[in-house]
Amino acid sequence: MDPPEFEIAPGVFVGGNHPVFIIAEIGQNHQGSYLEATRLVQTAAECGVHCVAFHRSDVESRFTQKDLNRIYENEQSFGATYGDHMRALEIFDENLINLKRFAEELGLIFTATGMDKPSIDFLQQIGVPFFKIDSADAANLPFLWYVSRYNKPLVISTGMTNEEDLSRAYHEIKSATNIAMLQCTSSVPVPSCSVNLNVMQAYKNLYPRAVIGYSDGGNKVVESVAAVSIGAKIIEGRITFDHCLKGSDHASSLDESELRYFVQSIKKVEEAMGNKKKEIQVCECDSYDEETKTIVATGSIARGTCISEEHMAIKISTRKGYEPLCFDDLLAAERKFEYNLFLIIFSSLVDSFLQQTTLKSEAVRRFRRSSLHNELPFCSIVALSKAAASASDN
Secondary structure (H helix, E strand, O other): OOOOEEEEEOOEEEEOOOOOEEEEEEEOOOOOOHHHHHHHHHHHHHHOOOEEEEEEOOHHHHOOHHHHHOEOOOOOOOOOEHHHHHHHOOOOHHHHHHHHHHHHHOOOEEEEEEOOHHHHHHHHHHOOOOEEEOHHHOOOHHHHHHHHOOOOOEEEEOOOOOHHHHHHHHHHOOOOOOEEEEEOOOOOOOOHHHOOOOHHHHHHHHOOOEEEEEEEOOOOHHHHHHHHHOOOOEEEEEEOOOOOOOOOOHHHOEOHHHHHHHHHHHHHHHHHHOOOOOOOOHHHHHHHHHHOEEEEEOOOOOOOOOOOHHHEEEEEOOOOOOOHHHHHHHHHHHHHOOOOOOOOOOHHHHHHHHHOOOOOOHHHHHHHHOOOOOOOEHHHHHHHHHHHHHHHHO
């Protein structure tokens, strides 16, 4: 079965044999500043990502009133209560619309993670091409049913879930035909032993209609590159300008230089993956000419000789003949047929023969250039002997 693929935005496909789709998650690392948000979008575009993703919340719909009212005084806080803190990190809807326009002018796809139903409605209204689903909602069936009714692609981060819950959610949203499942570990930082990239291999079997990817939540370039090497077709990394900025996500995000390296590394390993067919590469041609071995004659071979192992050797030769794999085949062939083999002793003898023929084959032309009287590529000896036989018959 062909690997799944779908159109994630107009004219842009993910999965299958398409390039890895790279998302720069800005989230709320703009700290509520429209100017900082535009700078992050600009940086993402310059670093070569395909998409930028924000967060959008209606805090009254997302949190209980008790949680909104709780005191939230710490070094990461933007408000006295948790509600004040979360509201301070939101960007006004008008500015989100402007950010979408700005990103698209830079050639980027714009989307956002809708954290609640009103946010999904708003994102649908402004025309995002696909919805990102936060790990907290990966197994939230009522929410997934609600989102699925818009018939847009869903890119689902799968942190804080187990296989049983995730599989049930996957099978419950059958109406969503275009789904991507991103392996994710929701922790800051993420220990390497908890990244668990092999989960993606299981996802391929568990969720056959889904494109598989990886959402990096911990500034882990190596893990993201490794994810690509085992088949991730969507990679997401969170970005910032400074790891020391206030806010819990900045320390685990990629700064500008890291993001650039992140993108370059993904594209490099993707190119290095190549295809599944083993072939001699163009860049190997010089090495092939200089280092590979060929079947050569160990000495002069008289007409009518039945070829045996003692007549052939395997040696490095810049003039290529039969490959060593053909050794047994040549023995079998020579026992059945007697070639009129020339006494290859001096090049002058060969030139004398060539002057009497009109043969123009590449094998014959190689002999014209040769000054060897011994250890000539065996295919050339056979080709010349056949040419000699043909000439003598005429």
